[in-house]
Amino acid sequence: MTLRPVRWPVRAINPFSRLQRSYKVLAIETSCDDTCVAVLDRKNSKTAPEVLVHLKNTLDSSSQGGIVPTKAHLHHQLKIGGLTQRALQLSNFPKIDLICVTRGPGMPGSLSGGLDFAKGLSVAWQKPLLGMHHMLGHLLVPRMETNGERPSYPFLSLLVSGGHTTVVLSQSITDHEIICDSMDIAVGDSLDKCGRELGIKGTMIAKEMEKFIDEDPSCAHDTEIQMVMPNPLKNKHNRVDLQAFSFAPFLTAVRNNLKQPIENYTIKQIRSMAYQTQEAIFNHIMTRLSKVIALNRDKLIGVRHLVCSGGVGANKRLRHLLETKLCPNFETFHYPPLDLCTDNAVMIGWAGIELYESKKFSTELEVSPIRKWPLSELLTVPGWTTVD
Structure with a gap:
């Protein structure tokens, strides 16, 4: 994979130049039926980011017998603007330096609601955009509390x-x-x-x-x-x-x-x-x-470490079975906080911080949602670039 460096305009601040100080991240997640927005404060590279605000608005599909993709798409279109405005208001309108948004996998209509909105903000604010992998967010969010120290790779x-x-x-x-x-x-x-x-x-x-x-x-x-x-x-x-x-x-x-x-x-x-x-x-x-x-x-x-994440990962019985039956195979077991097991924007923001700081990646504006995106093919999709 060849990554083309992006040179941001002079008025845009490259967060890499501010890693020892504070930079703010706006995170958006709309892969299914949850419209989620979060603002994270990355005060420095030595401590875990502070979640300034995290909002979620879920489509009520209980009477439908399941999620209707067209209704989920409309739900995101209706809610994403107001929810983002509310998140910025509650965090005292911070100066956002990085925008992280779910690019896939998920329902294309739902993904487009968040991705298109995030691209618009990236253009308006002249800030880097990161189109994130939804499951990478689930996978990495247990590491946030320890600032990426545990669980350690592999x-x-x-x-x-x-x-x-x-x-x-x-x-x-x-x-x-x-x-x-x-x-x-x-x-x-x-x-x-x-x-x-x-x-x-x-x-x-x-x-x-x-x-x-x-x-x-x-x-x-x-x-x-x-x-x-x-x-x-x-x-x-x-x-x-x-x-x-x-x-x-x-x-x-x-x-x-x-x-x-x-x-x-x-x-x-x-x-x-x-x-x-x-x-x-x-x-x-x-x-x-x-x-x-x-x-x-x-x-x-x-x-040495096993992570269990995702919405079902909040189930206490499943956690008990993992820890009792697989105890000989792993030294430690890791889970997200209960409120971060289901789809959320915090995990997208944290995964973006990890990817951004370790690889200096960003995403081009000419990208589209990805319905199926195996984690094993994280870097094979077009649109990745690097911040110069």
Whole structure:
């Protein structure tokens, strides 16, 4: 990859000249149905940035049975301007030196709402723009509290959300290898769809289902209804299938286990079925993850840290399973703060800070959203450049 240096106009301040002082970052995230804006204060390169403000406005799609891309696009168009104005107002209208925005992966219509707006600000303010990888944000945000010190490279990440279920081996900020991925739907999508079949309501169904289960922990021992759940890929033996997840079969299983309309079941019975469903899905993750670790022993030499990030990474049961079943394989386990597990602009800002300071990267203005963008191909897409 050849990067062409960009020389910013004289009136534009290059944040690299101010690393020992303070520079401000405006971050925007619009990859799905959350319109997110944050302002970060990078006071110096020795301490973690301060989050001056972080705002989020989520499209309410609970009545739609899922996210409608055209409505999500319109939501971002309606909300991004006012939300950014509010964020700048709450942070006392700081002088922004760097603009970070999600470029992909995600829904193109949603991405364009944030990316086009950020490009306009970059032109108006004459400030560098960074089009960031959404999953890189999830992967790096656990490092923010320690200012990038921990987890240290190399480390392994389990990225679990509504759109992705991926195991990534990271050697550096730009060197990532995907060693396990879902062959159908993501774990968050599976949890949402299974929860909907069980009558769970809300915008974030997987989170609501966890809350519903935790209201009565005794449901873990309820044997009144025994669900028959799958163990996907159990009998597969080739390396491709061994290093993969499959979550679509769980939705079919939940439907097959429902012998009558969901409203005919008691709350106790539904809670038990929800627990069994969540447990089966998480056990699948643990089974496949253990296989991946066993098959990649040589690659994982020197890997001491495991990151779990993404919306599903906030689930307490999943964290417990990771730490109890994988304790012999890792010295430490790392997670984002709970409010930064789901999509947010802070992670985009922090990932931008790490990439900007370590590689002096920026993004050309002639770029477009990227719907599919594997982390292993972070630098292969057009549009990267360097700040001179």
